[in-house]
Every structure is written in C-alpha cells, then in structure tokens.
Amino acid sequence: MKRALVFFSLLLCFGIMLIAVVNMPPMGDPKSMMMTGPPGRAPIPRYLSEGRQEAGAENIITDIILNYRGYDTNGEVTVIFTALMAVLAVLNRERKNVSYCDIETSPVKRSVVVYTIVRIMLPFILLFSLYVILFGEVGPGGGFQGGTIIAAAAIIFILIFGYSQGMERFPTTWRMNFEGIAPLTFIAMGIIGLFLGRNYLTFMFPGFSHASNLLLARSMLMIIEIGIGAGGAFIFTSIFFAMQREDKS
Amino acid sequence: MSLSLFLSKMGTNFNYVVAITLFTIGLYAVVAKNNLIKKFIGLNIMETSCFLLYISMGAVKGGRAPIWTEGMKKTTLFVNPIPQALILTGIVVAVSTTSLALSLMIKIYEHCGTLDAEKLKRMETE
Numbered sequence: 583m584k585r586a587l588v589f590f591s592l593l594l595c596f597g598i599m600l601i602a603v604v605n606m607p608p609m610g611d612p613k614s615m616m617m618t619g620p621p622g623r624a625p626i627p628r629y630l631s632e633g634r635q636e637a638g639a640e641n642i643i644t645d646i647i648l649n650y651r652g653y654d655t656n657g658e659v660t661v662i663f664t665a666l667m668a669v670l671a672v673l674n675r676e677r678k679n680v681s682y683c684d685i686e687t688s689p690v691k692r693s694v695v696v697y698t699i700v701r702i703m704l705p706f707i708l709l710f711s712l713y714v715i716l717f718g719e720v721g722p723g724g725g726f727q728g729g730t731i732i733a734a735a736a737i738i739f740i741l742i743f744g745y746s747q748g749m750e751r752f753p754t755t756w757r758m759n760f761e762g763i764a765p766l767t768f769i770a771m772g773i774i775g776l777f778l779g780r781n782y783l784t785f786m787f788p789g790f791s792h793a794s795n796l797l798l799a800r801s802m803l804m805i806i807e808i809g810i811g812a813g814g815a816f817i818f819t820s821i822f823f824a825m826q827r828e829d830k831s
Numbered sequence: 832m833s834l835s836l837f838l839s840k841m842g843t844n845f846n847y848v849v850a851i852t853l854f855t856i857g858l859y860a861v862v863a864k865n866n867l868i869k870k871f872i873g874l875n876i877m878e879t880s881c882f883l884l885y886i887s888m889g890a891v892k893g894g895r896a897p898i899w900t901e902g903m904k905k906t907t908l909f910v911n912p913i914p915q916a917l918i919l920t921g922i923v924v925a926v927s928t929t930s931l932a933l934s935l936m937i938k939i940y941e942h943c944g945t946l947d948a949e950k951l952k953r954m955e956t957e
Contacts (some may be wrong), residue, residue, distance in 0.1 A: 612892070643919070
C-alpha cells in the first residue's frame with residue numbers, strides 16, 4: 583500500500599515536471615537564453631564583451647565569481663568555513679594519543695600496487711592542483727577546484743599510508759593556523775578598496791592608468807584564488823580527519 | 832499537443848528530461864528508503880540534477896567556453912557563464928551540507944547504534 587502510494591505520487595511529480603520541461607524554450611537556442619540575437623548580429627552581454635577589460639581576467643567565469651559577484655563568493659567562502667566549524671562542534675577535533683583509526687589495525691593488508699602508484703602519482707596530483715589554481719584567470723580552473731584537488735591528494739595519502747602517518751605530515755596544530763585563510767584573504771583584498779577610496783571588493787582604483795589598474799586587479803584576483811585554494815584544502819583535510827578518527831574511551 | 836510533437840520537444844530538451852528523471856530518482860530515495868545515509872545520497876542526486884538543469888539552460892548551440900583567447904571578436908558566440916558561476920557556488924554549498932550531515936550521522940550512530948529512520952522514530956516516542 584505504502585509502496586503504491588509512493589510510486590503514484592512520484593509518477594505524478596514526474597509527469598508535472600515533464601510537461602513543464604517540455605514546454606520550456608528549446609535547449610541551446612541563443613535567443614532563449616537572453617544571450618544574443620541570431621549569431622553575429624546582436625551584441626553579446628557586457629560581462630562577456632567587457633569582462634576582460636573591466637574585471638581583469640580572461641576567464642569570464644572567474645570575473646563573475648570574484649569580481650562582479652564578489653560579495654556572493656565572499657559569503658560562500660564563509661559558508662565552507664562555517665561548515666568546518668559546525669563539523670568540529672559536532673565531532674570535536676582529533677586529539678593526540680586519544681584518537682586512532684580502524685584502518686591501521688585492520689587485518690587486510692594494503693596492496694603493493696596501490697601503495698606504489700599513490701606514491702608515484704602524489705607529486706603530479708599536487709602539481710596539477712597548483713596549475714588549476716594559478717591558471718584560474720586565463721583558463722578553466724580556480725581556487726575551489728584546485729583546493730579540492732589538494733584535499734583529495736591529502737585524503738588519498740591518509741587512506742593509503744594510515745592515520746598516524748597522516749597526522750605526522752599534517753599535524754593538527756599546523757593545520758589550525760591556516761583554516762581561516764580563505765575568508766581572511768578575501769576580506770583583506772576587499773578592504774584595500776576601502777583604503778583607496780572605493781567600495782569594499784573594488785579592484786579598480788582612481789589615480790592609476792587603465793593598464794596598471796588591470797594588472798593590479800589581476801594580481802589581486804590571483805591572490806584571492808591562492809587564498810581560496812589553500813583555505814579549501816586545509817578545511818576539507820580537517821573535515822576528513824575529524825570524520826575518520828575514533829577516540830579511545 | 833500531439834504525441835509526435837511532444838516526443839520531438841522531448842528530444843530537443845533531452846538534458847532537461849534527464850535532469851527531472853534524476854530528480855525523481857533522488858526523491859524516491861529520500862521518500863522510500865529508511866537508512867539515513869541512503870536518504871542523503873538521494874538528496875545529493877537531487878542536487879546534482881538541479882546542477883545539470885541549470886548548466887543545460889546556459890548552453891548555447893555552437894557556443895564556445897567563456898574564456899577570451901586570441902582571435903575572438905565581440906560577435907563570437909559564447910556559452911552563458913552566469914549559470915556556471917552560480918552552480919560553482921551551489922556545488923561548494925552542497926559539499927558543506929554533505930559534510931555536516933555526515934558528521935551528524937556519525938554522532939547519531941554512536942548514540943543510538945542505528946541509522947534506520949523508523950527505529951529512530953520509535954526510540955524517540957519511547
């Protein structure tokens with residue numbers, strides 16, 4: 583009875599959504615997205631045509647995330663920091679000589695293949711993550727993505743080499759200092775605008791030529807990207823440490 | 832609307848149809864499964880389907896990635912970058928909520944010894 587009820591209500595839901603979706607404008611039509619008229623005739627929106635000159639980065643998505651919608655991303659960075667604080671409030675931070683992990687005492691031995699491949703691949707994964715962070719302005723990439731790749735490399739390391747080795751490489755006291763770095767970099771870069779006579783999170787200042795302004799904006803965006811990447815990596819590694827360990831009672 | 836017109840429109844909006852199918856699968860997991868982790872996997876599938884819907888709405892046929900390189904003119908057709916920027920925010924928030932929910936589940940399991948929603952409800956009423 584319950585099953586039938588669930589089935590029919592889901593079917594109803596799907597049907598309503600299907601009718602709505604089918605009547606939407608055809609996918610991929612330039613006119614339907616308020617992007618342009620027919621290709622080659624109408625001008626493209628301002629953030630696409632002028633974004634490089636106004637915001638300082640070739641990658642329009644980076645322009646939008648860090649410059650046009652900078653306040654939004656500032657809040658988002660605070661959200662992941664808040665998530666870390668909430669996780670730590672629920673689970674507590676790992677403690678020396680008290681916390682341990684089951685994987686180390688497990689009778690299943692880790693495979694030589696996995697161990698070797700991870701050891702060979704880790705430096706390349708980290709190199710790739712640096713590329714993704716630093717090329718966030720001119721190509722696909724950015725702070726969040728690169729930071730997540732670094733965190734993924736740290737998590738692979740901890741899973742393969744064990745909790746105690748991971749604690750040696752990423753000690754809690756050392757990680758604690760850098761977890762807030764993402765919102766702090768953002769706020770620091772935003773406040774520069776206030777000191778130079780503009781609003782919070784402005785990257786264009788009076789009294790500079792356009793070229794030097796562009797260079798300034800670009801380097802500030804890059805510093806924010808590096809801050810977000812580092813902060814994200816530390817936050818996700820800390821969340822993983824907090825979740826993985828158990829405490830001796 | 833005739834059936835053939837309906838089907839052809841479904842073909843042009845294929846990504847949207849896939850997105851709502853994923854949404855329904857996620858909704859099924861949330862509604863019908865008892866295990867809290869399975870419920871949350873369902874919620875994550877729903878989130879992913881929303882991301883797919885938004886990214887598809889930003890797509891433009893023949894459009895390029897919104898990155899300026901050599902030889903691009905003001906008339907070049909780009910994909911709409913706004914949904915992509917929006918969904919980047921969405922993904923980060925989804926990860927944050929996932930980590931918080933999983934840590935809460937760890938605590939629930941430590942205290943109650945089960946993740947079954949029905950059993951937890953019975954414990955609550957007792």
